[in-house]
Amino acid sequence: MAKDKKFVESITDMEVDFPQWYTDVVIKAELVDYSSVKGCMIIRPYGYAIWELFQKQMDDMFKATGHENVYMPVFIPESLLQKEKDHVEGFAPEVAWVTHGGDQELTERLCVRPTSETLFCDHYKNIIHSYRDLPKLYNQWCNVVRWEKTTRPFLRTTEFLWQEGHTAHATQEESEAETIRMLNVYADFCENILSIPVIKGQKTEKERFAGAKATYTIESLMHDGKALQSGTSHNFGDGFARAFGIQYTDKNNELQYVHQTSWGATTRLIGAIIMVHGDNRGLVLPPKIAPIQVIIVPIAMQKGGVLEKANELKDRLSDFRVKVDDSDKTPGWKFSEYEMKGVPIRLEVGPKDIENNQVVLVRRDTGDKKLVSMDNLEDEVASLLDEIQHNLFVKATERLNAKTSVATDMTEFQDALDDNPGFVKAMWCGDQACEDEIKELTGATSRCIPFEEEHISDTCVCCGKKAKHMVYWAKAY
Amino acid sequence: MAKDKKFVESITDMEVDFPQWYTDVVIKAELVDYSSVKGCMIIRPYGYAIWELFQKQMDDMFKATGHENVYMPVFIPESLLQKEKDHVEGFAPEVAWVTHGGDQELTERLCVRPTSETLFCDHYKNIIHSYRDLPKLYNQWCNVVRWEKTTRPFLRTTEFLWQEGHTAHATQEESEAETIRMLNVYADFCENILSIPVIKGQKTEKERFAGAKATYTIESLMHDGKALQSGTSHNFGDGFARAFGIQYTDKNNELQYVHQTSWGATTRLIGAIIMVHGDNRGLVLPPKIAPIQVIIVPIAMQKGGVLEKANELKDRLSDFRVKVDDSDKTPGWKFSEYEMKGVPIRLEVGPKDIENNQVVLVRRDTGDKKLVSMDNLEDEVASLLDEIQHNLFVKATERLNAKTSVATDMTEFQDALDDNPGFVKAMWCGDQACEDEIKELTGATSRCIPFEEEHISDTCVCCGKKAKHMVYWAKAY
Numbered sequence: 001m002a003k004d005k006k007f008v009e010s011i012t013d014m015e016v017d018f019p020q021w022y023t024d025v026v027i028k029a030e031l032v033d034y035s036s037v038k039g040c041m042i043i044r045p046y047g048y049a050i051w052e053l054f055q056k057q058m059d060d061m062f063k064a065t066g067h068e069n070v071y072m073p074v075f076i077p078e079s080l081l082q083k084e085k086d087h088v089e090g091f092a093p094e095v096a097w098v099t100h101g102g103d104q105e106l107t108e109r110l111c112v113r114p115t116s117e118t119l120f121c122d123h124y125k126n127i128i129h130s131y132r133d134l135p136k137l138y139n140q141w142c143n144v145v146r147w148e149k150t151t152r153p154f155l156r157t158t159e160f161l162w163q164e165g166h167t168a169h170a171t172q173e174e175s176e177a178e179t180i181r182m183l184n185v186y187a188d189f190c191e192n193i194l195s196i197p198v199i200k201g202q203k204t205e206k207e208r209f210a211g212a213k214a215t216y217t218i219e220s221l222m223h224d225g226k227a228l229q230s231g232t233s234h235n236f237g238d239g240f241a242r243a244f245g246i247q248y249t250d251k252n253n254e255l256q257y258v259h260q261t262s263w264g265a266t267t268r269l270i271g272a273i274i275m276v277h278g279d280n281r282g283l284v285l286p287p288k289i290a291p292i293q294v295i296i297v298p299i300a301m302q303k304g305g306v307l308e309k310a311n312e313l314k315d316r317l318s319d320f321r322v323k324v325d326d327s328d329k330t331p332g333w334k335f336s337e338y339e340m341k342g343v344p345i346r347l348e349v350g351p352k353d354i355e356n357n358q359v360v361l362v363r364r365d366t367g368d369k370k371l372v373s374m375d376n377l378e379d380e381v382a383s384l385l386d387e388i389q390h391n392l393f394v395k396a397t398e399r400l401n402a403k404t405s406v407a408t409d410m411t412e413f414q415d416a417l418d419d420n421p422g423f424v425k426a427m428w429c430g431d432q433a434c435e436d437e438i439k440e441l442t443g444a445t446s447r448c449i450p451f452e453e454e455h456i457s458d459t460c461v462c463c464g465k466k467a468k469h470m471v472y473w474a475k476a477y
Numbered sequence: 478m479a480k481d482k483k484f485v486e487s488i489t490d491m492e493v494d495f496p497q498w499y500t501d502v503v504i505k506a507e508l509v510d511y512s513s514v515k516g517c518m519i520i521r522p523y524g525y526a527i528w529e530l531f532q533k534q535m536d537d538m539f540k541a542t543g544h545e546n547v548y549m550p551v552f553i554p555e556s557l558l559q560k561e562k563d564h565v566e567g568f569a570p571e572v573a574w575v576t577h578g579g580d581q582e583l584t585e586r587l588c589v590r591p592t593s594e595t596l597f598c599d600h601y602k603n604i605i606h607s608y609r610d611l612p613k614l615y616n617q618w619c620n621v622v623r624w625e626k627t628t629r630p631f632l633r634t635t636e637f638l639w640q641e642g643h644t645a646h647a648t649q650e651e652s653e654a655e656t657i658r659m660l661n662v663y664a665d666f667c668e669n670i671l672s673i674p675v676i677k678g679q680k681t682e683k684e685r686f687a688g689a690k691a692t693y694t695i696e697s698l699m700h701d702g703k704a705l706q707s708g709t710s711h712n713f714g715d716g717f718a719r720a721f722g723i724q725y726t727d728k729n730n731e732l733q734y735v736h737q738t739s740w741g742a743t744t745r746l747i748g749a750i751i752m753v754h755g756d757n758r759g760l761v762l763p764p765k766i767a768p769i770q771v772i773i774v775p776i777a778m779q780k781g782g783v784l785e786k787a788n789e790l791k792d793r794l795s796d797f798r799v800k801v802d803d804s805d806k807t808p809g810w811k812f813s814e815y816e817m818k819g820v821p822i823r824l825e826v827g828p829k830d831i832e833n834n835q836v837v838l839v840r841r842d843t844g845d846k847k848l849v850s851m852d853n854l855e856d857e858v859a860s861l862l863d864e865i866q867h868n869l870f871v872k873a874t875e876r877l878n879a880k881t882s883v884a885t886d887m888t889e890f891q892d893a894l895d896d897n898p899g900f901v902k903a904m905w906c907g908d909q910a911c912e913d914e915i916k917e918l919t920g921a922t923s924r925c926i927p928f929e930e931e932h933i934s935d936t937c938v939c940c941g942k943k944a945k946h947m948v949y950w951a952k953a954y
Contacts, residue, residue, distance in 0.1 A: 036557055036599050037587065040550035045615070048546050069525050073517035074551075074589070074620055074636050075573075080513055096552075097577040098589065101624035102570045110514065112551070112575065112589070122513050138522070143551055143620065147578035159551050 011340075013280050018224040022152070025274055029283045029341050032153045039151040039158030043267070046341060049291035050270055051161065055141060057193050057288065058163065058265065061185050067137040067165060072119040074142070075110035080118045084243040087117060090210020094146045096158075112145040117211065117236075117262055120166035121244040128258060130249050131170055135178070139165040154271035155228075155477050162266035168246065168258040172237060175259035176214075179235040182263040183216045186231035194269065195286040195392035196220050196276050197400050198230055199423070199472055201448030206432050209262075213237040219447040219472060221400045222275035225421025227447050227474035230272055233263035271477070276396050277365075283342030284364055286392050287385040294381060295338040296324040297331055299350030309354050313347065313374070317381060339364060344388045345381065365391055408457040409464075410441065413473070417442055423474045427467035429460035438462055438473065447472040488817075490757050495701040499629070502751055506760045506818050509630045516628040516635030520744070523818060526768035527747055528638065532618060534670050534765065535640065535742065538662050544614045544642060549596040551619070552587035557595045561720040564594060567687020571624045573635075589622040594688065594713075594739055597643035598721040605735060607726050608647055612655070616642040631748035632705075632954050639743035645723065645735040649714060652736035653691075656712040659740040660693045663708035671746065672763040672869035673697045673753050674877050675707055676900070676949055678925030683909050686739075690714040696924045696949060698877045699752035702898025704924050704951035707749055710740035748954070753873050754842075760819030761841055763869050764862040771858060772815040773801040774808055776827030786831050790824065790851070794858060816841060821865045822858065842868055885934040886941075887918065890950070894919055900951045904944035906937035915939055915950065924949040 011024035026032050031047030043051065059069070075098060082088045095111040113119065124136060141163045151157050165182060169175040183200060190196045198218035208215040212234035220230045241247070241257040250256050277284040287293050294317060298310040310324045325334050331348070338346060348360040361370045361380065365388050372380045403422025407413035416424045424444065428434060435446050438461075453470040460467050488501035503509050508524030520528065536546070552575060559565045572588040590596070601613060618640045628634050642659060646652040660677060667673045675695035685692040689711035697707045718724070718734040727733050754761040764770050771794060775787040787801045802811050808825070815823060825837040838847045838857065842865050849857045880899025884890035893901045901921065905911060912923050915938075930947040937944050 033600060033603060035550050035596065036554055037550040037552045037596075040552060042550065042596075042600050043548035045545035045547055048548055051548075052546065068522035069529065070522055071520035071525055071528075071638065073512050073514040073519065074622065075514045075517060077513055093579045095579065096575045096587075098573045099576045100574040102572065110573075119512065119514075119519075123510060123519050126510060145551065161548065 011280070011282065014223060014278070019152075021278075021280075022271075022275060025278055025282050025340075026153045031270070031274075031283075037158075039148055041153045041157050041159075043161075046291060047270065050273070050285070050289055051267060053289050053291065054193075054269065055163075058189055059141070061189060062139050062163075062165070065137075065181065065185060067139045067167075070138050070140050071142070072113070072116050072123070072140055074113055076113055076116075076118055078109045078111065080122060081111055083118060083121070084211050084240055087211035087240075091115065091146075094148070096145050096147055113142075114144055114146045115262075115264070116140065116142075116144075116164055117166065117240060118244075120262075121240050121246060121260075124168050124258065124260075125244050125246045128168060128246060128248050131251055134168060134170045134248060134258065135174065136168040137165075137178075138167065139163055152271075154267055154274070157267075160267050162264050165261070165263045167261045168241075169260070170248070170250070170256070170258070172259050175235050175237070175261050179214065179216060179233045179261045179263070182261070183218065183231070183233040186233070186263070186265055187218050189265075190218060190220065190230055190269070190272075191393060193286070193288045194273055194276075195389055195396060196230070196272055197393065197397040199448060199450055201450040201472065203232075203448055204432075204435060204446045204471070206435050207446060209234045211236060211239060213239060217448050219474075220272055220276060221403055221422055221474070222272070222477070223278065223399075224275070225403050225475070227423065227472075227476040228268070228272050228275070229447070229476065230269055231263070231265040234261060236260040236262070277392055278342070281336075282340035284392070285342035285344060287344045287389045290342065290344050291321060292323045292338070292341070292343045293321045293385060294323075294345045294347055295334075295343045296322065296347045296349065297334045297338075298324065298326060299331055299348055299353075301326065303351045305354060306349065306351060310349055313349065313359070313377065316377060319378070320381060320385070345384060347381075363388060365395075406456055407461055408459075409461060410438075413438070413444075413461055414442055417444060417475070421475070423447070423472050425454065425456055425470060425472060426461035427456050427459060428469050428471045429463055429465045430468035431460075431463070431465075434460055434462035443475050444473045445476055447474050447476065488757070488759065491700060491755070496629075498755075498757070499748075499752060502755055502759055502817075503630045508747070508751075508760075514635075516625055518630045518634050518636075520638075523768060524747065527750070527762070527766055528744060530766050530768065531670075531746065532640075535666055536618070538666060539616050539640075539642070542614075542658065542662060544616045544644075547615050547617050548619070549590075549593050549600070549617060551590055553590055553593075553595055555586045555588065557599060558588055560595060560598070561688050561717055564688035564717075568592065568623075573622050573624055590619075591621055591623045592739075592741070593617065593619075593621075593641055594643065594717060595721075597739075598717050598723060598737075601645050601735065601737075602721050602723045605645060605723060605725050608728055611645060611647045611725060611735065612651065613645040614642075614655075615644065616640055629748075631744055631751070634744075637744050639741050642738070642740045644738045645718075646737070647725070647727070647733070647735070649736050652712050652714065652738050656691065656693060656710045656738045656740070659738070660695065660708070660710040663710070663740070663742055664695050666742075667695060667697065667707055667746070667749075668870065670763070670765045671750055671753075672866055672873060673707070673749055674870065674874040676925060676927055678927035678949065680709070680925055681905075681909070681912060681923045681948070683912055684923060686711045688713060688716060690716060694925050696951075697749055697753060698880055698899055698951070699749070699954070700755065700876075701752070702880050702952070704900065704949075704953040705745070705749050705752070706924070706953065707746055708740070708742040711738060713737040713739065754869055755819070758813075759817035761869065762819035762821060764821045764866045767819065767821050768798060769800045769815070769818070769820045770797045770862060771799045771822045771824055772811075772820045773799065773824045773826065774811045774815075775801065775803060776808055776825055776830075778803065780828045782831060783826065783828060787826055790826065790836070790854065793855060796855070797858060797862070822861060824858075840865060842872075883933055884938055885936075886938060887915075890915070890921075890938055891919055894921060894952070898952070900924070900949050902931065902933055902947060903938035903950060904933050904936060905946050905948045906940055906942045907945035908937075908940070908942075911937055911939035920952050921950040922953055924951050924953065
């Protein structure tokens with residue numbers, strides 16, 4: 001058992017060193033490996049299986065809302081990137097530039113896409129002519145590159161995987177409705193698939209996406225009290241359309257500019273799953289995103305009938321993602337290993353269990369053990385998975401609430417961050433100067449102006465002038 | 478009707494100008510659009526939906542054979558690419574080089590992956606230690622870049638999408654078995670999903686993949702008699718393992734090098750679907766890869782009950798990919814449009830049909846019309862889709878056979894290519910000089926030494942010396 005314990009003990013406690021705990025978990029749970037390519041990660045089979053479940057379920061939600069997938073080039077010519085002024089200013093400092101093809105120098109540099117607004121605009125200009133061509137509801141799943149100085153697996157990497165939705169509409173009202181609709185899809189996905197509660201709101205002008213008229217965000221809260229921007233949705237109005245000349249003929253035969261949106265979610269959310277649900281024994285996965293939902297560990301495997309029964313149970317549970325570990329490791333080692341990997345349910349079955357027509361089910365989220373009859377195993381597993389999925393959301397919601405403070409002046413603000421790191425709800429006058437000062441003083445940034453603002457006080461937490469909005473503030477990843 | 482005809486007439490006849498026919502089809506069927514990025518294509522929703530069906534079905538076959546998906550970085554540092562000598566010689570001339578990140582020049586150039594052997598080797602070196610870690614059966618779906626001078630949508634593009642399998646095994650026998658197994662998976666996929674018959678065989682040394690000990694291929698034949706390499710599988714032996722130092726401890730506690738394979742199939746196969754099954758009315762899609770399997774066109778749509786019935790039939794056919802076109806275009810226009818898009822079955826339903834409790838089913842592959850009772854519509858559609866899937870394979874096989882000639886000397890060889898462009902089966906002495914000369918004289922290259930060689934003659938078709946192998950020759954894409 002000493003060896004079994006070591007597997008788990010070799011990870012740092014999250015209370016001791018949260019960043020080190022995070023790194024230990026991503027490596028020990030075999031989600032990623034470091035690569036020879038600075039800032040880029042290798043997503044290993046277990047990590048990629050999570051991403052596949054993520055993609056499949058989010059993609060289904062996109063298709064259910066009428067979106068179609070496309071694929072755009074990985075390169076953007078420099079001249080194309082420069083067409084929308086704010087956009088290029090935002091992205092040029094962090095792109096990778098291709099200057100040579102084979103041994104020939106290119107006449108024009110190409111950047112590796114950091115995001116694809118410019119490519120979609122270029123395409124929309126070609127294919128949108130009439131009001132009949134609208135709306136265009138496109139999405140793409142792809143890799144993007146942003147030159148980052150400090151990187152951490154999933155949270156901030158030079159290359160990451162994501163989806164980027166890009167839509168074009170006849171009117172500003174329609175593009176605004178789409179922007180909000182997709183933010184709600186993200187919130188729904190986080191809450192119902194990932195069991196992660198989120199705050200929905202609008203970014204301040206300072207935190208807006210380069211080129212957007214309005215940026216909406218969902219913000220989640222990690223175990224260490226830091227916020228993570230978990231998905232954003234942007235309304236561009238007709239800004240890009242004017243820069244790229246994307247016009248259509250309306251029903252009165254008049255030329256109009258289209259109104260556009262974009263919205264994205266990334267592999268970063270795998271980091272959120274780790275930091276919201278994980279504990280000192282490793283990863284804890286919500287069942288809907290778990291590559292293995294039930295791990296069957298045969299006990300006294302060498303005894304006649306045990307392995308056969310384990311495989312028989314696996315076959316009976318074929319509605320779920322189930323695996324039997326019949327390797328020659330000790331049961332104790334296997335327990336630690338699948339706890340580290342966050343498998344929601346461990347099913348133990350040994351000779352005595354078989355004799356008694358029962359199995360042991362162990363929950364990863366609470367550690368609770370339960371003896372259940374083999375007769376209604378399918379139902380027991382189904383309801384336990386539902387319960388775990390729900391319980392993780394409830395626990396995370398309670399933590400988010402417990403880690404959310406209120407401040408009416410900067411002393412309260414700082415005390416809140418020191419005593420109970422997390423969100424601080426406080427009023428704001430609307431001036432960027434106050435945002436800058438709060439960041440300077442506390443390290444916290446404005447996360448969003450929530451859709452449901454509360455009245456905390458009449459005056460700005462920073463300058464004391466008349467308040468315009470309630471803002472969620474936090475230190476953030 | 479003049480307008481309806483125009484839709485189809487605007488594509489060039491394949492007998493008049495095959496390359497132009499191909500281009501017309503990919504554009505008119507809305508598979509791709511050209512982009513501002515030289516040599517890169519935009520894959521539009523209809524083309525990407527084909528790719529998604531392709532990915533899903535091929536990925537299922539990979540998983541059924543025990544493979545796991547991973548994701549490697551998009552960049553390869555120059556020093557890593559150079560580790561295996563033959564490999565870098567093969568690829569360096571055609572890679573895109575990243576030299577700057579933001580405004581900083583990189584200390585080492587990064588190439589955008591043209592293929593990922595070097596990255597997998599680097600990772601395998603980290604994670605393979607013991608015989609217990611073997612085999613590793615990994616695959617990745619991603620984009621790759623090869624700097625091409627002349628490009629055509631799907632067939633040859635600077636960036637393309639593909640899957641690349643990379644596996645590591647304890648012995649040469651196991652890596653050889655894997656190489657053949659995956660070639661068979663490709664052949665199975667082409668024949669049963671895409672309805673494309675293939676010739677399976679081994680590449681000659683000249684045509685081998687850079688760094689491989691053996692390359693196997695499946696070769697298909699296009700409508701114009703040109704061959705298309707449709708999937709390749711490589712056995713690397715321990716060549717890469719020695720270059721990268723990938724060793725494991727065997728059961729006797731001795732250090733051994735691993736033996737590796739790689740295998741890939743690309744968006745190029747969409748080009749094959751077009752050029753094998755297409756006709757002068759556009760695309761013809763095998764049902765298993767068709768984004769829309771049944772298009773329902775309501776006739777006299779304004780009449781009461783027609784649209785309701787069309788939607789009711791759609792709901793009844795929910796086991797299939799079905800769409801109702803209720804747009805205000807004329808039925809004739811819709812007929813042409815979905816013929817262009819290669820939809821396998823058109824279902825027409827109008828007031829008279831409803832009166833008679835029947836619908837009209839029209840096959841895209843033969844144009845045959847059939848009146849069927851509404852009562853057993855589900856069965857009729859299911860069996861008709863099967864029949865179309867099968868018929869396309871039979872037709873393509875007949876064409877492949879008809880376009881395959883035999884030659885015992887170079888006069889016969891040239892005559893075969895002139896009179897009946899396609900495969901030429903001819904004997905070969907094994908010398909590269911003869912391969913070079915045949916290419917020089919006729920433009921044909923050795924496609925493969927088939928697994929099932931026939932005896933055509935005793936002597937090499939080119940030099941007349943003793944023959945070693947039978948080879949399939951052809952002009953190729």
